Amino acid sequence: xxxxxxxxxxxxxxxxxxxxxxxxxxxxxxxxxxxxxxxxxxxxxxxxxxxxxxxxxxxxxxxxxxxxxxxxxxxxxxxxxxxxxxxxxxxxxxxxxxxxxxxxxxxxxxxxxxxxxxxxxxxxxxxxxxxxxxxxxxxxxxxxxxxxxxxxxxxxxxxxxxxxxxxxxxxxxxxxxxxxxxxxxxxxxxxxxxxxxxxxxxxxxxxxxxxxxxxxxxxxxxxxxxxxxxxxxxxxxxxxxxxxxxxxxxxxxxxxxxxxxxxxxxxxxxxxxxxxxxxxxxxxxxxxxxxxxxxxxxxxxxxxxxxxxxxxxxxxxxxxxxxxxxxxxxxxxxxxxxxxxxxxxxxxxxxxxxxxxxxxxxxxxxxxxxxxxxxxxxxxxxxxxxxxxxxxxxxxxxxxxxxxxxxxxxxxxxxxxxxxxxxxxxxxxxxxxxxxxxxxxxxxxxxxxxxxxxxxxxxxxxxxxxxxxxxxxxxxxxxxxxxxxxxxxxxxxxxxxxxxxxxxxxxxxxxxxxxxxxxxxxxxxxx
Amino acid sequence: xxxxxxxxxxxxxxxxxxxxxxxxxxxxxxxxxxxxxxxxxxxxxxxxxxxxxxxxxxxxxxxxxxxxxxxxxxxxxxxxxxxxxxxxxxxxxxxxxxxxxxxxxxxxxxxxxxxxxxxxxxxxxxxxxxxxxxxxxxxxxxxxxxxxxxxxxxxxxxxxxxxxxxxxxxxxxxxxxxxxxxxxxxxxxxx
Numbered sequence: 001x002x003x004x005x006x007x008x009x010x011x012x013x014x015x016x017x018x019x020x021x022x023x024x025x026x027x028x029x030x031x032x033x034x035x036x037x038x039x040x041x042x043x044x045x046x047x048x049x050x051x052x053x054x055x056x057x058x059x060x061x062x063x064x065x066x067x068x069x070x071x072x073x074x075x076x077x078x079x080x081x082x083x084x085x086x087x088x089x090x091x092x093x094x095x096x097x098x099x100x101x102x103x104x105x106x107x108x109x110x111x112x113x114x115x116x117x118x119x120x121x122x123x124x125x126x127x128x129x130x131x132x133x134x135x136x137x138x139x140x141x142x143x144x145x146x147x148x149x150x151x152x153x154x155x156x157x158x159x160x161x162x163x164x165x166x167x168x169x170x171x172x173x174x175x176x177x178x179x180x181x182x183x184x185x186x187x188x189x190x191x192x193x194x195x196x197x198x199x200x201x202x203x204x205x206x207x208x209x210x211x212x213x214x215x216x217x218x219x220x221x222x223x224x225x226x227x228x229x230x231x232x233x234x235x236x237x238x239x240x241x242x243x244x245x246x247x248x249x250x251x252x253x254x255x256x257x258x259x260x261x262x263x264x265x266x267x268x269x270x271x272x273x274x275x276x277x278x279x280x281x282x283x284x285x286x287x288x289x290x291x292x293x294x295x296x297x298x299x300x301x302x303x304x305x306x307x308x309x310x311x312x313x314x315x316x317x318x319x320x321x322x323x324x325x326x327x328x329x330x331x332x333x334x335x336x337x338x339x340x341x342x343x344x345x346x347x348x349x350x351x352x353x354x355x356x357x358x359x360x361x362x363x364x365x366x367x368x369x370x371x372x373x374x375x376x377x378x379x380x381x382x383x384x385x386x387x388x389x390x391x392x393x394x395x396x397x398x399x400x401x402x403x404x405x406x407x408x409x410x411x412x413x414x415x416x417x418x419x420x421x422x423x424x425x426x427x428x429x430x431x432x433x434x435x436x437x438x439x440x441x442x443x444x445x446x447x448x449x450x451x452x453x454x455x456x457x458x459x460x461x462x463x464x465x466x467x468x469x470x471x472x473x474x475x476x477x478x479x480x481x482x483x484x485x486x487x488x489x490x491x492x493x494x495x496x497x498x499x500x501x502x503x504x505x506x507x508x509x510x511x512x513x514x515x516x517x518x519x520x521x522x523x524x525x526x527x
Numbered sequence: 528x529x530x531x532x533x534x535x536x537x538x539x540x541x542x543x544x545x546x547x548x549x550x551x552x553x554x555x556x557x558x559x560x561x562x563x564x565x566x567x568x569x570x571x572x573x574x575x576x577x578x579x580x581x582x583x584x585x586x587x588x589x590x591x592x593x594x595x596x597x598x599x600x601x602x603x604x605x606x607x608x609x610x611x612x613x614x615x616x617x618x619x620x621x622x623x624x625x626x627x628x629x630x631x632x633x634x635x636x637x638x639x640x641x642x643x644x645x646x647x648x649x650x651x652x653x654x655x656x657x658x659x660x661x662x663x664x665x666x667x668x669x670x671x672x673x674x675x676x677x678x679x680x681x682x683x684x685x686x687x688x689x690x691x692x693x694x695x696x697x698x699x700x701x702x703x704x705x706x707x708x709x710x711x712x713x714x715x716x717x718x
Contacts, residue, residue: 244687245688249687280700281689281692281699281700282688282689282692283687283688283689284687284688284689284703284704284707285687287700312697313696313697313699313700313701314700316701316704317700317701317704318704318708385698385701496530497530500530500531500533500534500554501530501533501534
């Protein structure tokens with residue numbers, strides 16, 4: 001297509017008066033030209049256009065004016081899949097910023113249905129599927145349903161068929177259910193059968209054994225619609241959430257549990273664990289019923305990390321207490337796996353969050369390889385939910401050894417200096433190791449020394465140094481701790497005065513001291 | 528005190544940014560806490576409330592309403608600027624608390640039933656202020672809640688779909704459960 005017809009009229013638009021995410025839209029014509037006519041610069045131009053006119057789902061006053069040019073570019077076969085994707089996201093946006101007419105961006109894409117419709121029959125299956133998704137976001141059912149039905153009749157690729165069926169279930173649920181019944185009666189691809197079940201749910205049909213069978217058929221080989229794209233949604237998770245939303249709590253739990261513990265192909269359990277996560281984050285009633293199946297796959301290489309991650313989120317939920325008591329042994333076995341490994345780390349974090357007495361010993365044994373567990377162990381000291389990890393002499397010895405190690409990263413250092421103060425004077429044997437860290441981290445080490453040993457000179461010196469250097473927020477933290485420890489107001493007043501002199505006061509209120517009462521300066525209280 | 532006053536003046540002006548205004552609120556409040564003089568603080572809070580543009584300065588307006596609540600009755604001139612905050616679910620709890628502290632007798636001329644209704648809407652909206660809304664309903668007086676508000680709260684406490692969907696990924700489920708517990712505890716106080 002010659003330049004004139006692709007970008008015809010681009011210079012008639014007053015781009016300087018329009019805006020996108022980064023300000024004035026004066027750069028849009030050059031970006032469109034680069035996208036359409038400069039193969040070497042098209043990729044970068046497309047990326048810049050994307051983030052400018054549809055930034056993280058937001059659209060702007062320039063966006064509707066760009067749409068007709070994008071539609072022509074896509075129809076001309078230039079980066080068609082990517083440009084169709086952008087048009088779909090524009091039509092999908094619910095966050096308009098500075099648009100003259102509400103809904104103008106979606107309407108602009110709908111206005112290009114005639115230009116884009118031929119792509120529904122493109123020889124490339126990915127183009128056809130992306131065109132179906134993008135056009136569906138326009139929500140123009142009257143114009144799109146006939147086109148989609150025509151595509152359904154002609155389409156032979158299961159992934160594109162599933163995309164068309166999904167589109168029809170959004171725009172014409174009743175009609176889609178009729179098509180879905182036909183799919184379930186035949187011997188269609190297992191992924192397409194799942195999509196047919198989803199169409200039945202969307203149409204408000206009852207969930208039956210036939211639908212359960214159709215929705216789990218894909219689990220035998222684990223191949224669920226390769227290349228399927230519907231925004232950022234997974235077809236199985238989508239069905240799970242739709243079932244829950246239509247009030248089928250028993251059916252949805254059975255479906256997820258089948259994926260987690262049934263005789264399924266590789267990769268299915270992981271997908272089921274992710275769907276279980278979406279379900280538990282969206283609805284309350286499945287929580288207790290998910291605990292045992294998730295624990296059963298906690299040691300699984302594939303699904304284990306997702307399963308344990310979800311179990312941690314469910315810990316503390318009243319309805320799950322009994323179910324957790326029944327599986328504690330299973331999870332302790334996973335936490336007991338030696339050496340590096342996310343499963344063991346997450347399982348140990350879970351044990352810590354539950355206050356399990358086995359936790360401290362397991363953490364001591366593999367402290368270096370347990371960042372999640374160390375994070376959980378210091379949650380309470382950082383004001384986050386969770387029980388404090390009680391003092392344990394074996395763990396203290398491990399912490400001391402770790403503090404002496406050369407390979408300790410900054411996060412571990414911070415966590416360990418947070419863990420020790422929670423034990424108060426019982427952590428006194430670690431004072432030499434903490435003293436060795438004062439030069440590198442006067443605030444963290446000084447605070448730890450103060451909690452362990454009270455107003456000892458090493459603590460007050462370190463905190464005094466921290467109160468006189470660094471950012472205002474860190475100075476305030478140090479000076480507040482110092483005041484709590486010694487009752488001396490002067491360093492805090494000097495720090496406040498210093499902060500007030502800074503024109504850009506970027507700090508918030510000073511953090512509350514954790515173990516020392518600001519109301520009773522000088523009153524040092526062992527934990 | 529001179530340093531507080533200097534910093535307050537240094538952050539003034541037409542080109543003041545949102546962090547500048549946040550800082551001014553805290554500076555003015557500190558001056559009021561130490562000197563007890565409302566003269567410098569009311570204009571600062573009025574300015575912060577007048578710049579309220581939901582998305583960009585939502586939390587600044589909340590901080591201003593919180594400061595007004597702390598000041599209490601002397602902040603009465605701010606009531607007209609606080610009332611629009613009732614329309615935004617995220618700002619509503621701070622506005623109600625401010626109205627109750629500034630004007631305990633008539634809540635800035637707003638009916639208790641209206642305040643309760645707005646707060647219950649906040650409880651059911653994933654806006655980061657649900658726990659504050661429950662606390663504000665408690666401050667309003669559990670026994671004084673209109674039957675319609677109680678019915679909606681009961682429904683929210685028991686509904687299967689989670690009310691909280693956002694926040695730190697690891698905390699969403701627990702926060703939702705805590706919210707249900709808080710609502711039930713509020714309803715239990717009805718007597």
